[in-house]
């Protein structure tokens with residue numbers, strides 16, 4: 001980018017930012033820089049690519065420098081810096097109160113799309129509301145609820161629901177404690193990172209995402225164990241799991257009386273979702 005406060009084109013701004021972000025350790029510096037500049041200028045990424053001579057001046061320069069600093073030096077996720085993340089067909093508001101929704105979590109939506117018309121479904125550990133909202137968006141006939149222990153996370157989920165005009169019930173609860181057990185299906189992406197490994201994760205996760213969204217206890221399965229025990233009579237339970245956790249989770253489900261258990265693999269070839277029926 002040219003001197004602070006001075007005029008620049010999108011090309012100049014992106015060149016400088018890409019170098020700084022790559023030096024900070026991001027493996028996706030070009031994409032990051034484009035997303036950050038598109039946010040500052042209020043244009044699409046495609047337009048930046050099409051119109052590299054687009055002027056970047058004044059306040060936009062200052063804001064872009066601040067964005068780049070957060071990304072390059074603090075290793076803050078782009079989604080928190082721009083305050084949004086795409087998930088399925090939705091543009092969700094996200095900030096430090098919630099986990100940034102991941103593409104692999106879309107496997108749980110695929111499970112939900114198979115439910116019978118009008119089914120009652122709970123997105124347990126909803127965070128930004130990603131699963132509950134995407135499901136309601138794609139299957140308006142379902143009766144969808146979302147629950148979380150974190151009141152701040154639920155504020156984000158509610159704001160997303162209001163903005164997207166999606167009718168979802170929100171429940172503040174510790175897993176299923178005090179929650180009606182009459183759901184036809186429970187979908188959950190619970191915290192599943194083994195506690196001691198959190199500090200070894202990339203700074204984007206370890207430093208910036210809520211600890212409550214990550215910490216699954218000593219072996220990562222504390223919440224999974226509790227949820228399986230509580231959900232034992234639910235006709236369908238689908239859980240996102242961490243790498244190499246699927247075998248243990250399948251064993252827990254079998255022990256709780258679930259019969260047919262299926263594993264779904266994500267695009268990286270990792271067994272990422274376990275679906276159990278009783």
Ligand SMILES: C[S@@+](CC[C@H](N)C(=O)[O-])C[C@H]1O[C@@H](n2cnc3c(N)ncnc32)[C@H](O)[C@@H]1O
Pocket residue numbers: 098099100101102105124125126127128129130131147148149150153173174175189190191192212213214223
């Ligand atoms: C891995 S995040 C998933 C967020 C969202 N479902 C998604 O996929 O993007 C886990 C969520 O579980 C919530 N959580 C942690 N402990 C919980 C508990 N005991 N009961 C309910 N929710 C809990 C966290 O606040 C966080 O929002």
